[in-house]
Amino acid sequence: MHGETDMNEGGPSGRFAPSASPLVHPHGVTERSPATPSDPSFRASATRALGDAQLRANFRRAMDGLMAKRAAQFPDPGDLQALRDLGTAVRARSLLRLPELLEQLEASCARNGIRVHWAETCDQANAIVLGLLKAKGATRVVKGKSMVSEEMHLNAFLEAHGIESLESDLGEYIIQLDHETPSHIIMPAIHKNKGQIARQFSQKIKDATYTEDVDELTALARKVLRQKFLEADAGLSGVNFAVAETGTLCLVENEGNGRMSTHVPPLHIAVMGLEKVVARLEDVAPLYALLTRSATGQPATTYLNLISGPRAKDEMDGPREVHLVILDNGRSRIYGDPQLQATLRCIRCGACMNHCPVYTRVGGHAYEAVYPGPIGTILTPQMEGVGRRHDLIHGSSLCGACSEVCPVEIPIPDILVRLRREATHADAGSKVAGKGTGQTMTEDLAWRAWAAVLKRPRLYRLSAWFATRFRGLIPGGMPLLKAWTMSRTTPLPAPRSLQERIRKGGLPHV
Amino acid sequence: MNAATPTKAYFYGTCLVDLFFPDAGMAGIQLLQRAGVEVVFPEGQTCCGQPAYNCGFFEEARAVARTQVALFPQDLPVILPSGSCAGMMKHHYPDLFRGQPEEAAVRAFSARVYELTQFLVDVLDVKLEDLGQPVKVTWHSSCHALRDLGLKGQPQALIGQLAHVELAPLARERECCGFGGTFSVRHPEISGAMACDKAEDALATGASVVLSTDGGCLLNVKGVLEAQAAPLRVQHIAEFLWERTHAR
Amino acid sequence: MSDARAAILARLRSSGSGGPLPDLDTAVLERRHWSAAERVQRLRQGMASVHTEFLEARPEDWPAVLRAFCEREGLRTLLFGPATEAGHRLVEAMAGSPTALRPYDAPVETFKTELFQSVDAGFTTTVGGVAETGGLLLEPGPREPRLLSLVPPLHLALLPTSTLHDTLWSAIRALGWGQAPPPNALMISGPSKTADIEQTLAYGVHGPKRLVVILVHDLPGTPA
Structure with a gap:
């Protein structure tokens, strides 16, 4: 499991067909957004995904299972809130002390024999x-x-340099075989079904025969991957939490591939975002409790692996060298904004996507980003630019299901609103990447006109009078109405507004 | 009602109720009046400013919000027949006006804001007598009522007081209907898919009415149900409660 | 990349981020207490729910219990750390057994292929257990190497019931991992598992397919 974890441990199994409904979604799935080919388009990809009934059924089933499993792990709302408050405080404290903790982490790691490297960009990290x-x-x-x-994009980078970089998490292995990217941060292959995986294994794994039996498929992968672990020259991993005081890298997983990757090969390289540091080892306990329960509804994963050094002189195994690469990639810029800094509290549990009504319907690939779902809608634009990912910032109904379950209480809807502002306004003093680049004269004028009417009650009254008198004449082809009526009838104003009725007839009496 | 119960309150109609659900506005006022509250309905009401706020157009939202706050100068509760607008005024106005000269005044205003069912249950503790025919209804919690405002079952408690009303819960009662203001037109495909699922969920309950406390959700679900010619109507909870409990 | 280091730290420091640190209220962790018997019960329940198997033993007879298990299962080789006290007792108890004891006493490079391909089981001690969620605490090291509990398809772990902690949090504090962490420390709740294929749970994906805990009832008054 993972943000940097593979915790996927399953849920109710069994296939599930899309329900036969009298309400077949009527909109045309061929509708495309007007984005230019070079820009990622959430709308276009999401629209394609919505047309894939199997994909939607797969995600719905999986997300339903994950929501139920999480809920079962938090039977007491008071305890849950207390744990979230603690987790939030741990992460918030870590961020407030971030530069100091990173230096302390570096020193502690050095003391333990772990070498620390710093990278401002992904290119630098890859080069390291x-x-x-x-x-x-x-x-x-x-x-x-x-x-x-x-x-x-480390795999592609290493392959280009003649180095085989093999994903060993089963889900990652499955998608790597098809040259795909993860569709969920914890369950990367959640978009694929058994049949697809069975076909893929039978075609791409040597001597494999076709089977849809999950145990047999797993055994197939085990056989291939154990040989790979045995032969590997190096292992690469992420980090769930890095402990400043002790120089400890914490890895949370179910499969054991994390332990294989970090303990079998002679060289272990861990990569982490610079926000992953916490002060003390005991700080990890509440975060771990929140992570596993929030992610997959498990009280604990199979393994919590605490690495505080390479093979000691008298040890028989473990890597000879351990390196830690600390990556910035825009994080220090996010850090510079007091409100947006909350983005960096994230422990990559994926609960926000599991509970997101948008993610559940379109899946992870639609986001065209490394991080999908609600956390992706705030993280990706801050990394790639708010103008470039304007459609992502608006790819939320602001329903708040994400922040309600977030174990570290990241106010995702509030941050989305803030990023919507940043995208359309180049405020002085703002450090947000791409600020103002989503601004259009049309939208500016529309909101100015909106305010001009609504701050003048007489103009509002006049508009209401027109809307109610000519309610049957609203042109269906109006730009916004056209979008609205893809699935719905044209909204019909009442014959008289509430205010008009009260003005003319007075308040009602009982 | 005990001695501390307010006897006078402001009513804020909200733009969607004003234009699309005026009967709900009337019903809300009557529910309050019947509970012994003198209702004040100031002229000059337009919109709480939420659409612009949610899109990041804070100056525009503030310009509108400023005119609205000014309509409610007395220290009286402000009642809204909308969880979303109440959430905006109660929880987002303080953020919107942070650092502005009116911040303190706005905070004081926000503290007085209530959603209608919240006020009826928590403050007035109303008792309803059902005069209607047996009917099965379902309830859609608007996300902002649930999560911005923190509504905790007040509407269901009111429905529960009606002897001849069966409340059939939605399978996914806490899931968004897909309205989301401008989301519904910026991402109409996703929004439409969510709205269709909500309508499907409502139909599956076997209810004949979908109730909600939010005009946006009602418009959204209504639009889908109508497009599907589904045998199910939507109604604002204020209108439903008033219809069933007043002698004609 | 010291330039990167300096640039990153400078950017972080220039953010003006600061202010009072929020308090850590750990009451929710502190109030989790169970009696010794409840701790055993919770651990067993938690671990059994993720397919961990249990063997019951007394302090004096666990080697015999282990031997009986190995022979019942037809294990050919059992890898173990010979330098521990448990290892000494194991050597005594397994004399003449059809299950061959294989000491892990040389660098892994000398027998890596054998380790991956022909060892049936690995035996380790533990430094404790976690009652709340069900988990074993291990400190692999020179005497019990890291791969002992990972590579063989069956992991046998010795757990005295007197060593159970209430929570991971209390265990970390009690074991002093926050002051002087061993090069590697682990919490293990069951055999290796995955659900990456259609959310269907499958065991033994990379690491052990089975985890068998020899529960040594060394607390007075606990049933053997």
Whole structure:
């Protein structure tokens, strides 16, 4: 499991067909948004995903299961809130002391024999990893799950340099076989069904025969991957939490591929976002409790792996060298804004996506980003630019289901509103990437006109009079109405407004 | 009602109720009056400013909000037949006016804001007598009523007081209907899919009416049900409660 | 990349981020207390729910219990750390057993292929357990190498009931991991598992397919 974890441990199994409904969604799924080809378009991808009934059924079933499992882990609302408050405080304290804790982490790691490297960009991080591998002549790398390495597009980078970089988390392995990206940060292959995986394994794994039996498919992967662990020159992993005081890298997982990747090969390279640090090892306990329960509804994962050093002189195994690459990639800029800093509290549990009505319907790939779902809608635009990902910032109904379950209480809707502002206004003093680049004269004028009417009650009254008198004449082709009526009838104003009735007839009496 | 119960309150109609559900506004006022509250309905009401606020157009939202706050100078409760607008005025106005000269005044205003069912239950503790025919209804919690405002079952408690009303819960009662203001037109495909699912959920309950406390959700679900010619109507909870409890 | 380091830290420091640190209210962790018997019960329940198996033993007979298990299961080789006290007792108890004891006493490089391909089981001690969620606490090291509990398809772990902690949080504090962490420390709740294929749970994906805990009832008054 993972943000930097593979915790997927399943839920109710059994296939599930899309329900036969009298309400077949009427909108045309071929509708495309007008985005230019070079820009990612959430709307276009989401629209394609909505047309895929199997995909929607898969996500709905999986998310329903995950929501139920999480809820079962938090039977007492008071305890849940107390734990969330504690988790939030731990993360908030860590961020407030971030520069100091990072330096302390570096010193503690050094004391433990773990070498720390710093990268401002993904390119720098990739170069560091490549340099470390080349220094050891490593050509075969096994990877534990790491979303930061997805940010870096590390696999492609290493392949381009002639180094095999093999994902060993089962879900990651499955999608790597098809050259896909994760559709969920914890369950990367959640969009695929058994049949697809069975076909893929039978075609791409040597000597594999076709089977849809999950145990047999898992055994197939085990056989291939254990040989890879045995032969690997280096292991690469993410980090769930890094402890400043003790120089400890914490990895949370169910499969054991994380332990294999970090303990079997002679070289272990861990990559982490700079926000992952916490002060003390005991701070990890509440975060771990929140992470596993929020992510997959497990009280604990199979493994919590605390790594505080390479193989000691008298040890028989473990990596000879451990390196930690600390990546910025826009995080320090996010850090610079007191409101947006809350984005960095994230512990990558994925609960926000599991509970998101938008994510549930379109799946992770529609976001065209490393981080999908609600956390992706605030993180991705801050990394890539709020103008470029304007459609993502608006890809939320602001329903708040995400912040309601977020174990570290990130106010995702509030941050979305803030980013919507940043996208359309280039405020002086703002550090947000791409601020103001989503501004259009049309939208500016529309809101100015909106305010001009609504701050003048007489103009509002006049508009209301027109809307109610000519309610049957609203042109269906109006730009906003056209979108609205893709699935709905044209909204019909009442014959007389409330205010007009009260003005003319007075308040009612009982 | 005990001695501390307010006997006078402001009513804020909200733009959606004003234009689309005026009967709900009337009913809300009557429910309050019947509970012994003198209702004041100031002229000059337009919109709470939420659409602009949610899109990040804070100056425009503030310009509108400022005129609205000014309509409610007395220290009286302000009652809204909308969880979303109440959430905006109660919880987002203080953020919107942070650092502005009116901040203190706005905070004082926000503290007086209530959603209608919240006020009827928590403050007035109303008792309803059902005079209607047996009917099965379902309830849609608007997200902002649930999560911005923190409504905790007040509407269901009121419905529960009606002897001849069966409340059939939605399978996904806490899930968004897909309205989301401008979301419904910026991402009409996703919004439409969510709205259709909500309508499907409502139909599956076997209820004949979907109730809600939010005009946006009602318009959204109504639009889908009508497009599908589904045998189910939507109604604002204020209108429903008043219809069933007043002698004609 | 010291330039990157300096630039990152400078950017973080220039943010003006600061202010009072929020308090850490750990009451929700502190109030989780169970009696010794309840701790055993909780641990067993938590771990059994994720397919951990249990063998019951007394302090004096666990090696015999372990031997009987190995022979019942037809294990050919059992890898273990020979330098621990438990290891010494194991050597005594397994004399003449068809299950061959294989000491892990040389660098892994000398027998990596054998480790991956022909060891049936690994035996480790533990430094405790966690009652709340059900988990074993291990400190792999020179005497019990890291891969002992990972690579063999069956992991046998010795757990005295007197060593159970209420929570992970209290265990971390009691074991001093926050002051002097061992190079590697682990909490293990069951055999390796995955649900990456259609949310269907499957065990033994990379690590052990089975985890068997030898529960040593060493508390007075606990049933053996």
